[in-house]
Amino acid sequence: MKALWAALRKDLLLQWRTRAQAAAVYAFGASALLLFSFAVGPQAALLREQAAGFLWLGLMLSSTLTLAESFQAEAEQRALEGLLLLPASPRALYYAKALANTAALFLLGAGLLPMMVILYDAATPRVPPLLGIVLLGSAGLSAPGTLYAAMTSQARARQTLLPLLLFPLVVPVLLASVKATSLIIHGDPMGQLGSWTLLLTCFNVIHWSLCGLLFERVVED
């Protein structure tokens, strides 16, 4: 647990020191939201209806930039090998990195919410549940994303490989997050929000456990 906190502190510090890059990723996400509206046209009702989908597509596309860079510091000058020599379990290193990535993606998602409200007129007074879904969705993207980022940071063509591996895997996260966000914005007369939140939670439980178990094998060999 002590190792996890130390590694988390290191990863959060790394994120803070590269905040200029986080700002660039935010600008990318915001410009993606702007561009999506051109695909639909200036129809306010249609844009409002599709707002949740655009928000999560924007966040998913931006997440690959954040995730791909998350192991950059460790890939340089064989820093990962140095970390593995420390008396800390590789699992602690994985969970610290995945938590730091979740925090970064949550902040990115929360930052994109006002853009969604302004561009698509998709305001809602139910902010806490919306932030809860953004947190669960960010965790869902981060768990497999961190593991794949550890692999692709050591492979050729990592910017292409990461989305290629990650996107098919996170289809349930995208579906559940879009549905849940849409239900929060447009109302939930059939009480479906609980089911989609449960699906997101199940995805998170499975992937956080499985990826934590397998991370050791990815960095050991």
Added chain:
Amino acid sequence: MAHGKRPHYYVALGVLLLLWGSTWGLFFAPAETYMGDVQRIMYVHVATAWNAMLALTFAFVCAVMALWSANTRWDSRLEASIETGVVLSALLCMQGAIWAKPTWGVWWDWDPRLTTTAVLVFAFGGILALRQFVDDPVKRATWSAVAAVIASADVPIVYFSVRWWNSLHQLQSSPETVSRAFHWPLRINALGILFLMIGLISLRTRVAALRREAEQAPPLPVAVPHGASLAQGARS
């Protein structure tokens, strides 16, 4: 892994059975009451679906074994089964689209099984791409096994999420859900594709193992021109 000519025999037997079953299904089996001749694609579509799932299940077994044992043969089997599974799943999507257009009126529908199969093609296709970009054979074996385990664990979640989202597909076809008149062509084709799949996986396993051996082999000596000294040859 099968040695010698055995995989070729499996492929030949598979092709023969497939030709027999398809000829029976196309020309001798009765037409279905509501769908007419369109239904005849079921003889390859359903058989492809069963075998595609079998190949990808075998890929999961190979991935677990590759992580558990140090035998590199499991990595070759993993590569072969993923490749065969991806090809069969892609064929399955194409056959489904051909059947869907006259039946549902659209080439594609966001039905759970259709969408899950498409997701499988991309998920396992991504693993094949990963293999191309990793030079170290040990890392390549471990990473592709890890990715295959995660992709396999994701399949039920993808299926249920898409099922909650939308559903149109009819119930799964099996010899119990179709009329007796359609049983034999379906069974023969399923066996044909099974033998074809076993043959292709065996052949691809052999190719993957040979490629790995070639990667790990020491570099070939530099050719020394006739009459030149060894020192000159080494310099050249």
